[in-house]
Amino acid sequence: MKKHIIFLGRLGLIYYSWLTLILLIGLIIAFEGNKVIVWPAVYLCLAFIAIATYTSLTSYVKETKEACFLKLPYRKKKELSQKPKYIKQWWIFKIYRLEISKYDILTFMVFSKKG
DSSP: OEEEEEEEHHHHHHHHHHHHHHHHHHHHHHHHOOSSSOHHHHHHHHHHHHHHHHHHHHOEEEEOSSOEEEEOTTSOOEEESSOOEEEEEETTEEEEEEESSSSOEEEEEEEOOOO
Protein backbone atom coordinates (compact mmCIF):
# COMPACT_ATOMS: atom_id res chain seq x y z
CA MET A 1 0.00 0.00 0.00
CA LYS A 2 1.29 3.45 -0.91
CA LYS A 3 1.24 5.95 1.98
CA HIS A 4 1.91 9.61 1.23
CA ILE A 5 4.03 11.16 3.95
CA ILE A 6 5.04 14.45 5.50
CA PHE A 7 8.62 14.03 6.63
CA LEU A 8 9.60 15.47 9.98
CA GLY A 9 12.78 15.95 11.95
CA ARG A 10 15.97 17.54 10.70
CA LEU A 11 15.35 16.71 7.03
CA GLY A 12 11.77 17.98 7.09
CA LEU A 13 12.70 21.17 8.92
CA ILE A 14 15.33 22.08 6.35
CA TYR A 15 13.21 21.14 3.32
CA TYR A 16 9.99 22.82 4.43
CA SER A 17 11.86 25.93 5.65
CA TRP A 18 13.24 26.52 2.16
CA LEU A 19 9.82 25.83 0.68
CA THR A 20 8.17 28.35 3.02
CA LEU A 21 10.89 30.88 2.26
CA ILE A 22 9.78 30.92 -1.39
CA LEU A 23 6.22 31.76 -0.32
CA LEU A 24 7.32 34.46 2.12
CA ILE A 25 9.54 36.18 -0.45
CA GLY A 26 6.65 36.15 -2.90
CA LEU A 27 4.30 37.70 -0.33
CA ILE A 28 6.85 40.36 0.65
CA ILE A 29 7.33 41.33 -3.00
CA ALA A 30 3.54 41.46 -3.46
CA PHE A 31 2.97 43.74 -0.48
CA GLU A 32 5.91 46.03 -1.27
CA GLY A 33 4.92 46.50 -4.90
CA ASN A 34 3.03 49.60 -6.00
CA LYS A 35 1.10 47.99 -8.87
CA VAL A 36 -2.20 46.11 -8.76
CA ILE A 37 -0.59 42.89 -9.99
CA VAL A 38 3.07 42.31 -9.19
CA TRP A 39 4.11 39.62 -11.65
CA PRO A 40 7.33 38.48 -9.91
CA ALA A 41 5.26 37.82 -6.76
CA VAL A 42 2.70 35.87 -8.76
CA TYR A 43 5.47 33.75 -10.32
CA LEU A 44 7.05 33.02 -6.93
CA CYS A 45 3.71 32.04 -5.38
CA LEU A 46 2.94 29.79 -8.37
CA ALA A 47 6.39 28.22 -7.97
CA PHE A 48 5.58 27.57 -4.30
CA ILE A 49 2.28 25.88 -5.23
CA ALA A 50 4.01 23.78 -7.91
CA ILE A 51 6.84 22.66 -5.59
CA ALA A 52 4.43 21.95 -2.70
CA THR A 53 2.23 19.83 -5.01
CA TYR A 54 5.27 17.99 -6.36
CA THR A 55 6.47 17.35 -2.80
CA SER A 56 3.13 15.93 -1.66
CA LEU A 57 2.85 13.66 -4.71
CA THR A 58 6.41 12.32 -4.64
CA SER A 59 6.84 11.72 -0.89
CA TYR A 60 5.64 8.24 -0.05
CA VAL A 61 6.39 4.89 1.52
CA LYS A 62 5.16 1.83 -0.34
CA GLU A 63 4.97 -1.44 1.53
CA THR A 64 4.54 -4.75 -0.27
CA LYS A 65 4.84 -8.30 0.99
CA GLU A 66 8.35 -8.61 -0.40
CA ALA A 67 9.87 -5.18 0.24
CA CYS A 68 9.42 -1.62 1.41
CA PHE A 69 10.18 1.38 -0.84
CA LEU A 70 10.83 5.01 0.10
CA LYS A 71 10.51 7.95 -2.28
CA LEU A 72 11.42 11.50 -1.27
CA PRO A 73 11.17 14.49 -3.62
CA TYR A 74 14.94 15.05 -3.73
CA ARG A 75 15.99 11.38 -3.90
CA LYS A 76 15.45 8.40 -6.16
CA LYS A 77 13.10 5.60 -5.15
CA LYS A 78 14.99 3.34 -2.78
CA GLU A 79 14.33 -0.19 -1.58
CA LEU A 80 14.69 -0.43 2.19
CA SER A 81 16.08 -3.30 4.15
CA GLN A 82 13.62 -2.82 7.01
CA LYS A 83 10.07 -1.60 7.52
CA PRO A 84 9.30 1.71 9.27
CA LYS A 85 9.05 1.52 13.07
CA TYR A 86 5.75 2.79 14.51
CA ILE A 87 6.36 5.48 17.16
CA LYS A 88 2.97 6.86 18.21
CA GLN A 89 -0.39 8.10 17.02
CA TRP A 90 -1.84 11.53 17.60
CA TRP A 91 -5.44 12.14 16.55
CA ILE A 92 -5.53 10.95 12.89
CA PHE A 93 -1.77 11.04 12.31
CA LYS A 94 0.63 8.14 12.77
CA ILE A 95 4.31 8.85 13.28
CA TYR A 96 6.98 6.42 12.08
CA ARG A 97 10.78 6.32 12.25
CA LEU A 98 13.05 4.76 9.67
CA GLU A 99 16.80 4.24 9.79
CA ILE A 100 17.98 4.60 6.21
CA SER A 101 21.64 4.36 7.17
CA LYS A 102 23.74 4.71 10.31
CA TYR A 103 23.63 8.52 10.17
CA ASP A 104 20.41 9.09 8.22
CA ILE A 105 17.24 8.70 10.30
CA LEU A 106 13.92 9.77 8.82
CA THR A 107 10.87 10.52 10.93
CA PHE A 108 7.64 10.92 9.01
CA MET A 109 3.93 11.35 9.56
CA VAL A 110 1.13 9.52 7.76
CA PHE A 111 -2.49 10.66 7.58
CA SER A 112 -4.74 7.71 8.37
CA LYS A 113 -8.34 7.12 9.36
CA LYS A 114 -9.12 5.22 12.53
CA GLY A 115 -10.83 1.92 12.20
